Amino acid sequence: MDAQISENLKTAFGDRATTDLFERGFYQRDLAPVPDFLVNPIADTLPDIVIRPQNTAEVAYIAKLAAEKEIPMTARAGGSTVYFNTVCTRKGILVDLNGLDQLVAVEQESNIVRVGAGMTWWQLERALNRIGLATCSYPSSAQAATVGGWLVMMGYGLGSLKYGPVVEQVISAQTVMPDGSVQELNAMSKPPVSWLAGSEGTLGIVTEIELRVRPQPETEWHGLAELEDARQMQRFIESAVLSAALPFNLHFSDPGCNALRHRLGLGSERAAKAYTVAFDADGSAAETAAAQKNYSKCLHITTAGDLGEEAEHEWQHRFFSLVLKREGPSLLGAEIWLPISSLAAYLHDIELFESKKNLGLKSYGHVVTAQHAMVMTMFNADERDTIGYLQGLALVKKLHDIGAKHGGCPYGVGLWNTPYVSRCHTAAELVELKQRKKLLDPNNIMNPGKVYQAPLLLNPALFSLGMDLLAATTLVYRGKIGGEQV
Incomplete structure (x- = not known):
């Protein structure tokens, strides 16, 4: 970027704009600790300048300049994903x-709020609770993920089973478009607000959102079912989602995940040997009572055990799934959007893969619709071990292949999942998405290099061949399980 443009931006934004190398370096990665030798041939991740706007007008000023000068522009808030x-x-x-983290307006009688897109979901939830309201849903990363970020990442998580994805709760979204104009997008606008869902910041920058919320629940209740195998767990889940008394959240874990939780002092020895489903309900006293009956019915139908004494503890740790990294030093894995009807078959094939590779695989997930779950399968890794980490990435590809075999696809694309974009979208859907990008951002300025197609070195055919060959080699590093090298 031209040095004079940088100086002009620093003059305009003062200490909220920086070209300091140390500060810019913090923005070169997200939660994924990807080694430089993999990143550098594919992407130039060091921004020329970092700017921290405080309102929509400032974002629009930056976007208009970027459009005029054809400077790539990337928006970031929580940075709580692993796909760049x-x-x-x-x-x-x-x-x-x-900095766009204000609760802008509250219409308490109509249960509508307007919030800055940079506010985290947990900040919003706590602010609403103080005035007798609550969000309808939020991500499992609510303490870091922002309101705007979750919208453009599709927005399925806790509460989605009962209330739907966040885009269905959004009334409108104030958006800075790639040309620097500001539009209030809603269901009837052109483009509609639904275009933002899953766009991952490639079609505009959301700065404020008008959102439907709900009265703060009067009561809550938590159950934890103990299942012997994945088939029994699937039957429990399928029974639970058929009831009108849907839980707020259904979270499941396999024995690999539960055994690790036990080693870390977060679960009982009994749970460590089982598949579990956390059944969390809230609302009025009548709603939670009905949900509790649904839970009891599911236990009876599937002859499942009850770990109710651990249910509250499980709920209190709902934001800490990545505490599993403590056995570290790091984690690799695949997050997959999977049909519930395929859950047991997927986990069966994961067990077979584990028997061959001995990685210490562990899986957990959330049921987010009556038909789908988001499943995370992961294993320990070490980014400092160059060859071993590269082999680990190849094994992640094999996990995605198992997911695809059972009708699943990656949840989120970003950069690192672009080799799988044809699994995420049909050919017709991909044509439509590219047309939207061309219509709104013809110069490909807004968050370029994401979502729509893979860069040359991640070409799907070459990537698939290379990863399959690498995955077939003898492992030189397989992480740590229970503190021991394997």
């Missing part, structure tokens, strides 16, 4: 939206 969704691929301007 919010990491630059072509340098340029990095817009840090964490």
